[in-house]
Amino acid sequence: MAKQKWQRIDGPSSIFSIAPAGAAGWLIGTEQGVWSVGETCAILSESLRPAAITAVAASPGFPAQPYIIVGAADGLARSTDRGETWFTPTMPQRSHVSQIALSPCFTEDGIGFAATLEDGVLVTTDHGQSWHSWNFGLLDLEVLTLAVSQNFSQDETIVAGTGTGVFRSANGGRAWRELTIGEDAAPLSGLCFSHGTLVAASETAGLFYSKDFGDTWQKRSAFRSGQISALGVSPDGSLLAVATPTVVAVSSDAGATWTRSEGKTPAGIVSIAPLPSGAILAGTQEDGLWKYEA
Secondary structure (H helix, E strand, O other), X not given: OOOOOEEEEOOOOOEEEEEXXXXXXXXXXXXXXXXXXXXXXXXOOHHHOOOOOOEEEEOOOOOOOOOEEEEEOOEEEEEOOOOOOOEOOEOOOOOOEEEEEEOOOHHHXXXXXXXXXXXXXXXXXXXXXXXXXXOEOOXXXXXXXXXXXXXXXXXXXXXXXXXXXEEEEOOOOOEOEEEOXXXXXXXXXXXXXXXXXXXXXXXXXXXXXXXXXXXXXXXXOOOOOOOOOEEEEOOOOOOEEEEOOOOEEXXXXXXXXXXXXXXOOOOOEEEEEEOOXXXXXXXXXXXXXXXXXX
C-alpha cells in the first residue's frame, strides 16, 4: 500500500503561525504556546504554555543568534535564549498581534515589525526589546499580514495587508501609502516576496502579483476556488505555498506554475510553509500540524 502523502504530527490542535528556525527546524505558534518542530514536536517554554500564540518569528541567524519574538491577543513576548526564558517588551499599548516580520538583516539592524488588529504596525529597532507605532498614512489600522522586502537593507520596503486594502512603506515603516490592488482583493490572507515578485493572497478572490512593489498588479486564475486561506514562502524566497479549501500547491517560479499536492488535503489550513526539501508544513484550526512529503 502506498504511503500517505500527508502525515499528521503529534502536538497542539490549532497552529496559527509557522516560522523557520534555521538548523533547529521550525517554530509554530499554537493555542498551547510556542513549539519547535524538527524530528519531533516539543514545547519551548512551559511559561508560555497557557497563552495562544498567534504570531511567531525567529532571527534569520537562529539558533546561533537566539532571538525569538511571539505575539498573542494581548501583546508581544521576547526570548534571547532560544525560548528558555521570556520577557515582556516595552510597548505603546497591549495589542492583538496577527503577524511578526523581521528584517532579513535582523542580526545586524535589529529591525522587526508586528501587525496588529487594532493599532496598525508596531516597529522595533533593538531586536524586540522595545516597540513603537509608526502609522503615518496607514488609513486602516486592522493589519492582517506583512511582507518585508528581500532587499530591505537597501530599499527599506515593507507592505501591509489590511481589512480594506494594501499599503506600502518605502522608509522602514515611518510613513505609508495606499496601493491600488482591486476592490475584490481585500481582505488579504497573506503577503510575501518571491523571486522579486510581491504576491498577495485574497481570502475570497485568489492571488495577485506585482513586479513593481505594488504599483501595478496582475491577477492569475490558478485555482478554481478563489479562497486562499494561507500563503507561505520558504526562507530564501524561492518557493511559494498556498492553501485553498480543497488544494495545497507549491510554486518555484513566483506563481507562474504550480504543483499540487496529492491525497486528501487537511481541512481548515490557516498557516503554511514550504520547506527547502520540497515538503510542506501546514497548520490547521483544530486539526493539528501536518507535513507533506512529495
